[in-house]
Amino acid sequence: MEKRLILDKATRRRQLVDAAIGVFAAKGYRVASITDIITAAAVARGTFYLHFQSKEEAFHAVLDRFHEAFTAMAAREKARRYGNPLALQTRLRESLIEWLGFLLSNRDLTKIVLRQAAAVDPDYDRQYQQIVRDMQDHSAKAIRFLQGIKILRADLDPRFLNSVFHGVTTQVVLQAIADGTDPDLEAVADQWIDLLRMGVVRPGLPTGNRAGRPRAARTKP
Amino acid sequence: MEKRLILDKATRRRQLVDAAIGVFAAKGYRVASITDIITAAAVARGTFYLHFQSKEEAFHAVLDRFHEAFTAMAAREKARRYGNPLALQTRLRESLIEWLGFLLSNRDLTKIVLRQAAAVDPDYDRQYQQIVRDMQDHSAKAIRFLQGIKILRADLDPRFLNSVFHGVTTQVVLQAIADGTDPDLEAVADQWIDLLRMGVVRPGLPTGNRAGRPRAARTKP
Amino acid sequence: MEKRLILDKATRRRQLVDAAIGVFAAKGYRVASITDIITAAAVARGTFYLHFQSKEEAFHAVLDRFHEAFTAMAAREKARRYGNPLALQTRLRESLIEWLGFLLSNRDLTKIVLRQAAAVDPDYDRQYQQIVRDMQDHSAKAIRFLQGIKILRADLDPRFLNSVFHGVTTQVVLQAIADGTDPDLEAVADQWIDLLRMGVVRPGLPTGNRAGRPRAARTKP
Amino acid sequence: MEKRLILDKATRRRQLVDAAIGVFAAKGYRVASITDIITAAAVARGTFYLHFQSKEEAFHAVLDRFHEAFTAMAAREKARRYGNPLALQTRLRESLIEWLGFLLSNRDLTKIVLRQAAAVDPDYDRQYQQIVRDMQDHSAKAIRFLQGIKILRADLDPRFLNSVFHGVTTQVVLQAIADGTDPDLEAVADQWIDLLRMGVVRPGLPTGNRAGRPRAARTKP
DNA sequence: CATGAATGAGGCTTCATTCAT
DNA sequence: CATGAATGAAGCCTCATTCAT
Numbered sequence: 001m002e003k004r005l006i007l008d009k010a011t012r013r014r015q016l017v018d019a020a021i022g023v024f025a026a027k028g029y030r031v032a033s034i035t036d037i038i039t040a041a042a043v044a045r046g047t048f049y050l051h052f053q054s055k056e057e058a059f060h061a062v063l064d065r066f067h068e069a070f071t072a073m074a075a076r077e078k079a080r081r082y083g084n085p086l087a088l089q090t091r092l093r094e095s096l097i098e099w100l101g102f103l104l105s106n107r108d109l110t111k112i113v114l115r116q117a118a119a120v121d122p123d124y125d126r127q128y129q130q131i132v133r134d135m136q137d138h139s140a141k142a143i144r145f146l147q148g149i150k151i152l153r154a155d156l157d158p159r160f161l162n163s164v165f166h167g168v169t170t171q172v173v174l175q176a177i178a179d180g181t182d183p184d185l186e187a188v189a190d191q192w193i194d195l196l197r198m199g200v201v202r203p204g205l206p207t208g209n210r211a212g213r214p215r216a217a218r219t220k221p
Numbered sequence: 222m223e224k225r226l227i228l229d230k231a232t233r234r235r236q237l238v239d240a241a242i243g244v245f246a247a248k249g250y251r252v253a254s255i256t257d258i259i260t261a262a263a264v265a266r267g268t269f270y271l272h273f274q275s276k277e278e279a280f281h282a283v284l285d286r287f288h289e290a291f292t293a294m295a296a297r298e299k300a301r302r303y304g305n306p307l308a309l310q311t312r313l314r315e316s317l318i319e320w321l322g323f324l325l326s327n328r329d330l331t332k333i334v335l336r337q338a339a340a341v342d343p344d345y346d347r348q349y350q351q352i353v354r355d356m357q358d359h360s361a362k363a364i365r366f367l368q369g370i371k372i373l374r375a376d377l378d379p380r381f382l383n384s385v386f387h388g389v390t391t392q393v394v395l396q397a398i399a400d401g402t403d404p405d406l407e408a409v410a411d412q413w414i415d416l417l418r419m420g421v422v423r424p425g426l427p428t429g430n431r432a433g434r435p436r437a438a439r440t441k442p
Numbered sequence: 443m444e445k446r447l448i449l450d451k452a453t454r455r456r457q458l459v460d461a462a463i464g465v466f467a468a469k470g471y472r473v474a475s476i477t478d479i480i481t482a483a484a485v486a487r488g489t490f491y492l493h494f495q496s497k498e499e500a501f502h503a504v505l506d507r508f509h510e511a512f513t514a515m516a517a518r519e520k521a522r523r524y525g526n527p528l529a530l531q532t533r534l535r536e537s538l539i540e541w542l543g544f545l546l547s548n549r550d551l552t553k554i555v556l557r558q559a560a561a562v563d564p565d566y567d568r569q570y571q572q573i574v575r576d577m578q579d580h581s582a583k584a585i586r587f588l589q590g591i592k593i594l595r596a597d598l599d600p601r602f603l604n605s606v607f608h609g610v611t612t613q614v615v616l617q618a619i620a621d622g623t624d625p626d627l628e629a630v631a632d633q634w635i636d637l638l639r640m641g642v643v644r645p646g647l648p649t650g651n652r653a654g655r656p657r658a659a660r661t662k663p
Numbered sequence: 664m665e666k667r668l669i670l671d672k673a674t675r676r677r678q679l680v681d682a683a684i685g686v687f688a689a690k691g692y693r694v695a696s697i698t699d700i701i702t703a704a705a706v707a708r709g710t711f712y713l714h715f716q717s718k719e720e721a722f723h724a725v726l727d728r729f730h731e732a733f734t735a736m737a738a739r740e741k742a743r744r745y746g747n748p749l750a751l752q753t754r755l756r757e758s759l760i761e762w763l764g765f766l767l768s769n770r771d772l773t774k775i776v777l778r779q780a781a782a783v784d785p786d787y788d789r790q791y792q793q794i795v796r797d798m799q800d801h802s803a804k805a806i807r808f809l810q811g812i813k814i815l816r817a818d819l820d821p822r823f824l825n826s827v828f829h830g831v832t833t834q835v836v837l838q839a840i841a842d843g844t845d846p847d848l849e850a851v852a853d854q855w856i857d858l859l860r861m862g863v864v865r866p867g868l869p870t871g872n873r874a875g876r877p878r879a880a881r882t883k884p
Numbered sequence: 885c886a887t888g889a890a891t892g893a894g895g896c897t898t899c900a901t902t903c904a905t
Numbered sequence: 906c907a908t909g910a911a912t913g914a915a916g917c918c919t920c921a922t923t924c925a926t
Contacts, residue, residue: 006904006910030251033895044912049897115336153423160393160412161421164385167392171384191381199420200382202374225886233885255921265887267924276921448889448925472693475916486891491918557778594863602835602854603863606827609834613826633823641862642815642824667907675906697900707908709903718900 013051016041017065020058025108029059029116063127066109067134073102074138088151089193095142096189103173104182111177114170139165168192234272237262238286241279246329250280250337284348287330288355294323295359309372310414316363317410324394325403332398335391360386389413455493458483459507462500467550471501471558505569508551509576515544516580530593531635537584538631545615546624553619556612581607610634676714679704680728683721688771692722692779726790729772730797736765737801751814752856758805759852766836767845774840777833802828831855 007015019041023032034055038048052058077098103110113131143161146152152161176183228236240262244253255276259269273279298319324331334352364382367373373382397404449457461483465474476497480490494500519540545552555573585603588594594603618625670678682704686695697718701711715721740761766773776794806824809815815824839846 004903004911009910012910028251030249034897035895045897045914046899046912047910050910053897055896150423152421156412156416156421157408159396160409163392163396164389164416164421167388167390168385169388171388171391172381175380175384187378188381191377194377195385195420197420197422199416199418200373200377200385201418202371227885230885254919266889266922267887268885270922271885446890446924451889454889470693472691476918477916487893487918488891488920489889492889495918497917598854598858598863599850601838602851605834605838606831606858606863609830609832610827611830613830613833614823617822617826629820630823633819636819637827637858637862639862639864641858641860642819642827643860669906672906696898708901708910709908710906712901713906 016051017061020062021108024062025111060127063131066113067131069106093189093193096192097185100185104176107177110173114174136166237272238282241283242329245283246332281348284352287334288352314410314414317413318406321406325397328398331394335395357387458493459503462504463550466504467553502569505573508555509573511548535631535635538634539627542627546618549619552615556616578608679714680724683725684771687725688774723790726794729776730794732769756852756856759855760848763848767839770840773836777837799829
């Protein structure tokens, strides 16, 4: 290896982050080695350390990449929300599609963010936790809003609803990524909205003993 | 050090697996070291290799532990299902509680199974994938059954429903584990069933443009 | 290399420290590599880290070795001083011989201690500085004592005298070590005492302008 | 960075050597990095290699700097010695002051020369050894001269006397450098000469058993 | 069975040196 | 001349695994 291609700092760094995204997604933070990354980037060992002080810093750069994209998407969505006075349902549908589409068009990043929880420092990676929190806030905010304007029933625990939104999104996306398939986002969004509007039980069924007056889910620490 | 306490093979092995569960849950497979495990088990280094051929085999023993408990629970549930002719809704409620309770009373194991996906061999851990598949089958079977007897609407993609079940369960449980809280399972189950029966949208709202006739979510690989 | 000789911890450690002394003396702390040490000790890489947490800790173990020997010698000397009421001059002579002999029979250690000043952490190696201070205190104490009992002239700056003692010792020893020679300690001691008693100038010489009433050497920081 | 200031070769080189002196004195040869030097010189990495073929060559340039200054001083002193027919004692006093003053007004260089012994190539740095030899010759020559004209007692081993001169100088200077103090050179010189003339023992003391007839210090290799 | 000293492959990082611009 | 991105050998350290006791 003796070709000495010189790039400006930003370009090289982007190239290295790209390589790192692929490697971290494929092997996970701990298994991925610097050797993997520089091989993927076709770059010498020292070059890596010209741009990152450590493997961990490279991981953070990857998370940054996700965070930027995520923020950009959130901003786009917000802009649309105010500019476009559509029916709420349509708006929600678009949000779902946007969100799923975002995660699915950044599969490697999504894999890293959704599955590398314990990866870096087992018990405290500020930036990582921040990202996860951001993602959960994203839906939490929507839920509060929808409950505020009486769209969502008020007798449901918002934390439970949040688990529903976050859990289903995560599951749908990870499933698609694991299978390597490319789901029809519109169909998924429709089914989801349908679920939210009407439940999944065939209407007209006789009810069991007691239900429909659920208490809010309490938590005893 | 001369605490040459001699136990029969099975007991020692159990002790080691117990220690490994704690360590793998706390640190993750890659970060956990043999030293961590033998320290937790208060056992000499060599003793570990008397019971497992490698670190990976110890991990598999941990997964086995989960699998056994899971199978036992599934069997118990099946037995109850046939012996106890309750209203369906009650049955479902009990299943949910049972399932959540199972995961939450084995927090360390659950953490390992739900978060160590890429941990061992990044791209092929037969046993691990088997467990995840088993868990998904568990709900998939229930879904097929409920659709078969016309309890669940037939116009919903079973795979989507499966993502809903699996995603929500996972999320609820991981959230509780992360927070270190102990949710009220009955309340959660009630809310969940309520969601399944009626959706989360406040009834009587005017509909947006079009919905309610969702096509099944197709997947183009 | 496949011979697996098992020794008890203390023995192996001693062997490693011995190897380290040779290597550090020959190459200096920075140039010496772990590979050098384990090669000299005929031991595997991991074995080194079974006994020292780092290269620096091994260096400290080497300094400890010097410090122990030094302390032992100082104690021996003190004991003899009180038990043996010899003429002062004889006592001083013995001390010089003892001290030089000590340094010269631990050549590698002496080389390390006298020449690795900036070696470890350029600006602050507590233990290292402690040893150097100890050595200087050793002569400082003797000087104060001798001035106290009016053996040494009181019009000389004790710090200057200390520089004389320490500087000459260091120089004599390092010279011998550098040359690889083995000086006649008794002769050196005799010359030294002679110098202290009578100076080095041929007696009966006419004096220059002014001298003999030196002020104490002042220091302005 | 576009500060492409162009200097003539000699100026740039001087600037680099200046920077190197500071860095080598502060950190020692091994710990000092090219980065340290070019940072201190505010120069690009490549520029360094425009003037030196390697780090070692830069070190040699530093030693050269010392050697030049040293030679110049020696020449000055020699000139004065012949031109100025002072009493011997006064001459010696001036020499001492000159020599100490030289070392103390080039503290960084002195530190490098007196403490970087094993620094470069552990077992053979021709130029380094040359400098040390030069410095010792400086005093050796004086001693031979003084013994030749019967100023110094002839029954003292010249090598021992040399160790005395060199050791005390070194010690006084290094002490001052380490403390960061600025000793009164005249006072030091006076004390020193006093020591040489009369010893340090209070006159009129009864002698111990035997002394005063020292044999020359022999060396058995 | 149990112990823990010993092993060495492999991972992360530094830094002197080169060379395209 | 000057610059600074690029290179890769080499150093420190970790840890899964082995084996003499």
